[in-house]
Amino acid sequence: MDAKNLLKGHIAKVTQLTDAEFDHCFAQFKLRQFQKGQAVVTAGDMADEEYFVVSGCLKTFFINEDMKMFILQFAMPTWWASDYHALYERTRATINVDSVTDAVVLSITNDDREKLCRDFHNLEYFFRWRTNRGYVASQKRLLSFMNNNVKFRYEEFLKLYPDVYNIVPKNLIAAYLGVSRETLSRLYNT
Amino acid sequence: MDAKNLLKGHIAKVTQLTDAEFDHCFAQFKLRQFQKGQAVVTAGDMADEEYFVVSGCLKTFFINEDMKMFILQFAMPTWWASDYHALYERTRATINVDSVTDAVVLSITNDDREKLCRDFHNLEYFFRWRTNRGYVASQKRLLSFMNNNVKFRYEEFLKLYPDVYNIVPKNLIAAYLGVSRETLSRLYNT
Known part of the structure; x- marks a missing residue:
């Protein structure tokens, strides 16, 4: 389009x-x-x-x-x-x-x-x-950051933004979740 | 007023x-x-x-x-x-x-x-x-949460919101910062 x-x-x-x-x-x-x-x-x-x-x-x-x-x-x-x-x-x-x-x-x-x-x-x-x-999305993300561990937030990210997950390198997804690439790899073998 | x-x-x-x-x-x-x-x-x-x-x-x-x-x-x-x-x-x-x-x-x-x-x-x-x-305040708070430790965020809170600090019980300030009341006490003897 x-x-x-x-x-x-x-x-x-x-x-x-x-x-x-x-x-x-x-x-x-x-x-x-x-x-x-x-x-x-x-x-x-x-x-x-x-x-x-x-x-x-x-x-x-x-x-x-x-x-x-x-x-x-x-x-x-x-x-x-x-x-x-x-x-x-x-x-x-x-x-x-x-x-x-x-x-x-x-x-x-x-x-x-x-x-x-x-x-x-x-x-x-x-x-x-x-x-x-x-504003609402930002408040939700803040709450998720305060309340949930990396595993939950990673799975939430996959569910909310599958299109982003498919095109964005994993090191950037780690930086979005606030963890190192190594931590993300350990959790998911990605 | x-x-x-x-x-x-x-x-x-x-x-x-x-x-x-x-x-x-x-x-x-x-x-x-x-x-x-x-x-x-x-x-x-x-x-x-x-x-x-x-x-x-x-x-x-x-x-x-x-x-x-x-x-x-x-x-x-x-x-x-x-x-x-x-x-x-x-x-x-x-x-x-x-x-x-x-x-x-x-x-x-x-x-x-x-x-x-x-x-x-x-x-x-x-x-x-x-x-x-x-929206801007929410983004700043998210960034501060991702980037800074409790000590920094506590001092930032004091600087940004002195009026709130003066009237809000410390256990609520701890819940705003995402830490326990005990952690806050240990850091500041408040």
Whole structure:
């Protein structure tokens, strides 16, 4: 499916825009391609865009002082990714986004999204709906992290995100679960 | 400060409503009082309201199969609380909300909030802004949980939420940090 129809269908599941309204909105997005491993957002840089994944997979991650990587999110087609703290507060990024596979995305700047939300009430609704879902998913992940052991979280990940599991290297899944690759291997012979 | 002016000032920091618009919105809220320890939302029940704290403190928490409690959030004046998964998906609550202290809150049903958001574009903006901030805070908390030890997270909590620290019993702070009361005592002689 082409990028325009993918975004159109994604928004149409939540709210109604006329074709003319959607065309106006779509004109604010840029189609961009990233190669496997390419940086999308780099910690320390200004971040003023968010990304709607059309194909491939992005990941959002943090590197601590000991150079250990923690993965906050994978983003598959129709998912969104950015450093939202940096975006909303207009500060430098503290987390990174890069491309797990070759990927095609639609990017939009924070300013353009805000303008579209002012111009189209239904689009404001769409973005509120989207962040509501993101908030709930984030709370669930936090609770799962507090409450469950690695075995449970690994199996939960398989059940929730089979598509991600199939294309993402196991060392990245370990970084998402917050364990070493060796621990994951010991548990699952993966 | 009375409940009406507290909510009015809270919204006015983010968006503009005329006095007549705000009065219409405010009429959808109910003023409610909870005694210390009283249940606000109970896991297993339907949850169709969210709560704006006027005075006192609520907590949002989960009890696992071993009866261990995990605290997701404390909510102080001008903060909001509910089981948002249950609210947005119109399902039964899986988490609980109760009152840490005697508290006064303004409650609004999910349906009434959605209707207000449809009627007032600026209010839709307000609730999108609020959820954006909640999402970012939740991501930060997840990252801190993955990356930092109890000592760091305890000191971060003190720095971020001194008001909560001053009124919340230490066993609840331990449940927020995901450790036992004994571990916290050992670290801090609290």
